[in-house]
Amino acid sequence: MSVFHAIKQLEEKNVANEINYMVWSDRMDLVAFSNVKGEVALHRLSWTRAWILNPPKEGLKVAGIAWRPDGKILAIGYNSGEVLLVSIENKKIVNVRETKAEISCISWVQEKIESKPKDVLNLKDEEPNDYMKYIDLSKMYIRDPVPTTLVDSSSNSEELKGSNILQEQTEFNLLLVGTKDGFVHIRIFGCFTCATLNINKYLGYYCSVEDVHLSEDLSKIFVTVKDAEHNIKIVLIDSRIFKSHTKELFSVALKYVKLIDLITYLRNTITNITETWESFLLEIDQKLSKYGKKVPEGGVTADFLDLLMFGNCSPELEEFLMTDLTKKGLEKFGQTIEMSYANIQKLLLKNITKFGQNLTYHLAELRGMARFEHRYEILGLSEDLITKAIQSNGAFLIKAGEMQQIINHSVINYKAFFRWLYGAILFIMDESIPSDIHKMTQQDLAYITEFLKNFDHIGSKDNPNKKGFIMERLGQYLADAPLTIPLNMESDDWTAFLKENECLQNHPSVLKHYSDTSLIQQFKDLSVKIVDIFETPKNILDKQFKPVHTFNLFNFGDKPLRMSSINVNKDLLSFSFLKPSSSVFLLQIHVNNEKCLARCGKIYFSQLQEENPADVYQILDVKFYSSNILSLLLQENTNLRNAVLLQFSLSSAVDKLTEINICGEVEKAQIPNVNGSNLTPKLYKNIEMAASFFAVSGSRRVSIVLSENKRKVKLFEMEAEEEDEDDAMKEDVSMQDSVAE
Known part of the structure; x- marks a missing residue:
């Protein structure tokens, strides 16, 4: 029996300042967003505010926000090049790092742990480098630092808690920071810079990094860039060092944090x-x-010596001892x-x-x-x-x-x-x-x-x-x-x-x-000697990353690029690129040790209502809800310009993609045009306001839509039961059922 789902509106709120970034946590019902004043706020699903953080300096703007995979720390990148790691519990800044250029994108990824059967133990099947994971046993022998001041105030406790939150990590994770001058900074745990990749050097010309994505096993980096002529490309980089030496990098980075x-x-x-x-x-x-003002320099010492050796007390000294002291x-x-x-x-x-x-x-x-x-x-x-x-x-x-x-x-x-x-x-x-x-x-x-x-x-x-x-x-x-x-x-x-x-x-x-x-x-x-220890690894590790291939994709002009990417499995990735504002290019890249294949398709959307099937929606934004579902924010071509929140299963769209020549230009290839409104199963809802962009979270099953003036938000539950929202628009086949099949 099918379970029917619907999109249900939860909240509608106005905000004081224009919002420019919104990112959901994958672990908790929390959304972080920044405004034009450079402030970053953390809100719950009910839109109650947990805290708000001012920019480090007046006039700074937020250039990117990313959640640590465990949801405990928020990375905030500013246009000055600063990256702040903030504890979500108390907005304590636990680490600050800087880049020399303006930040263009930021993401935080974690190794995916493959589950192995517990009842199977075959040492011969283990990889040669599969050593026991590094376990920090230092707490058995040495205590954590006590507060640095003699009075144990709450601020000191928070300071220690902030440092521990970086140390107490059990999984290997990487913070990826892209800059407008074409560099990618890779930081283990968000603070240990293990490599800085110069994408300009790989390409032979200057570019801006628009997005950085790692494959599921961390062995491949996909860097989306835009050159001076607005050509969009994906640079594939071999990063197998992360796969082959995960445990070694983990242990060195943990020592870096502690030191x-x-x-x-x-x-x-x-x-x-x-x-x-x-x-x-x-x-x-x-x-x-x-007393010192009444005697010449050296007079204080002389008076005390007279009193000590001869018992003579000068009038100035006597007045000081009897009256002042x-x-x-x-x-x-x-x-x-x-x-x-x-x-x-x-x-x-x-x-x-x-x-x-x-x-x-x-x-x-x-x-x-x-x-x-x-x-x-x-x-x-x-x-x-x-x-x-x-x-x-x-x-x-x-x-x-x-x-x-x-x-x-x-x-x-x-x-x-x-x-x-x-x-x-x-x-x-x-x-x-x-x-x-x-x-x-x-x-x-x-x-x-x-x-x-x-x-x-x-x-x-x-x-x-x-x-x-x-x-x-x-x-x-x-x-x-x-x-x-x-x-x-x-x-x-x-x-x-x-x-x-x-x-x-x-x-x-x-x-x-x-x-x-x-x-x-x-x-x-x-301090210098300890910093020197970790400078050499950074310079050495840079050489371990090799460019493999460059995919020549599209040219959408000088408008900001809206795109999304997600891992399907360890060898397959999906990308979606919004061509303002008519269509979405869906690109899948399959890479393994033997070959590299790519498939692409162009998706547009006609009116979902039967009255005007010839009209085409404008597409405002696109995000992957999960590896199997794509979410889009559409807008009607009417005077009302109402937005529509739509989701459809990728399984029906992937079948219509065509294989392309990875050495040619994707935009010039024979790419099929697909009407997304005909794809099933799908789910959609009229937002009843003009919108600008949105954010979704498949793990939390929520979305947030920002109005056109960027001062109003609407929050939605994306997988509500049908009876909870009678007026929700839906298809007669559950998307989740389709994915399960």
């Missing part, structure tokens, strides 16, 4: 350390500013300074050191991959570059440990100073001094004297904007410049051992200590 996330995390932590340090200096400066103020001030030191130490130990060690783990795993030359050499993974990154990371961790030593020493100095100063205030106030404060050793005097050196520049009249309180021994590590006071390592046993055994100094397994570099300089070197 870049850790580098970003460390960068944010260093920024937090720097900000905490600057706040620390500013706190002391503010306390001493009023006070005993209670000193206690509170000491707690603030101690907290600043503690915060910096925590960031160094729990964030920098801990997750710097995590970097070593992932780099070591990556080096292990590089040593499997029969698997990874073709990807350009270099063991030497990875070893250099490991050495740089070791030097970075050594520098963090060195900075920790300086902080420990500074804490001793500051505590000795504040204990003495507290006793001095009690002495001036004629209050009893506790015995533990009263006692002072010669070592304590040395600590206090060293701390007082930081006050030397307070009271400078030459440069009032310059910070007065300077802790140079510690602050130098947070400057992008060589250390001015390097740590003396001559008494260190390991340093002495290496000096005595020069053969070990340059051994790749021995981590080097660069005494003159700051923490910032060492981190910059580490």
Whole structure:
């Protein structure tokens, strides 16, 4: 018994700004669209808005939108060349990449997993390269990064969640970005650029990329381009590297994501350390500013030394201690300074050191991959570059440990100073001094004297904007410049051992200590070394892609190209090209290892109503609903110019296609004209408004039609039951039944 389906209208809504892109999610009832202001909004099927995202800069326009195949991330391309990866859960930007040219198209594809019988196990049938899929076991040994600030705010949790959403991927997927200058950027997981294809070089002249499509097994790329004379062509490119080395590319890309996330995390932590340090200096400066203005440069240090050595307190210092600072103020001030030191130490130990060690783990795993030359050499993974990154990371961790030593020493100095100063205030106030404060050793005097050196520049009249309180021994590590006071390592046993055994100094397994570099300089070197690891694979992989054939198709003039493409199986693809606005060219290309065949047909549509069968519809837009169904947006040639949403089964149309010479020009071939209105089964509905374009999703069974003024949308359920929509137009044969047959 046949099940009858109909097209049912769900919603009709007006929007404030003109819409220019609409894309359905294949996993959820969500539609993403952009408007002329460059905003991107995410709406549910009921048209309730989930969120809206402003463009990164004022004046930018959206050039393309694509969903990650699992529906968790949205890729948004702008005319500036920027591509943003946005979490659909909270519109958090999880990654930003740039191209050098304006983006013309964007798509996101995933490998299709072939189901194998579970009861059949025959190792001989396995392919030679069918290794076990890479499984990341790092969480068994190392923790995920903690929030980069000391207060665990919701924003930090969202930041970590955003990075994890890129790491926790189980299937190989590719983001394809085409540009108007003829390049295709291929990014694994949307962020690791593994190849950049120059289509201009393949063709021998400049072109604009209009569409990029991968075959089901990822072994072939079909790039639709338009040249300066508006000739439309499809360039077939051999991309079998994606098929033969899927697992290797997956594992390398996953390591890239983890390493870049850790580098970003460390960068944010260093920024937090720097900000905490600057706040620390500013706190002391503010306390001493009023007093510092009353004495010459160096006078603050001199007054404190007089009080320390001789017990003499100048009137300015006494006023500062009794009026500005006070005993209670000193206690509170000491707690603030101690907290600043503690915060910096925590960031160094729990964030920098801990997750710097995590970097070593992932780099070591990556080096292990590089040593499997029969698997990874073709990807350009270099063991030497990875070893250099490991050495740089070791030097970075050594520098963090060195900075920790300086902080420990500074804490001793500051505590000795504040204990003495507290006793001095009690002495001036004629209050009893506790015995533990009263006692002072010669070592304590040395600590206090060293701390007082930081006050030397307070009271400078030459440069009032310059910070007065300077802790140079510690602050130098947070400057992008060589250390001015390097740590003396001559008494260190390991340093002495290496000096005595020069053969070990340059051994790749021995981590080097660069005494003159700051923490910032060492981190910059580490960042560059990690980026270098993945630059070589990108350059090597470019050479693995070979142009196979160029299909010369059509010339529709300078109007924007409306087309759609879909995989039928691993060897067969279907393309539809809209010839404004009279007909649709349906093209099927069959490619396997032995041959390449193409079939084509031209479809037009006469009136579906019997009153005016001679009239021909205008065709506004065309999309593949599924591999078996084509959806079209038609428009009546009447004053009302009502749109019609139509779907028909491709099985009836494919029979009428004719084989064409792939070496000739398709448009000049003897292509049959087919009246689509006579094809069955089909399904259609009058939209009752003038329209511009539409978007469909076969997996979600929905469509959305945009009005001619681009300020109104209508949402439809494409496979409703007949009784749900009495006035829906339908044929007496279910399309789904036809497809099943």
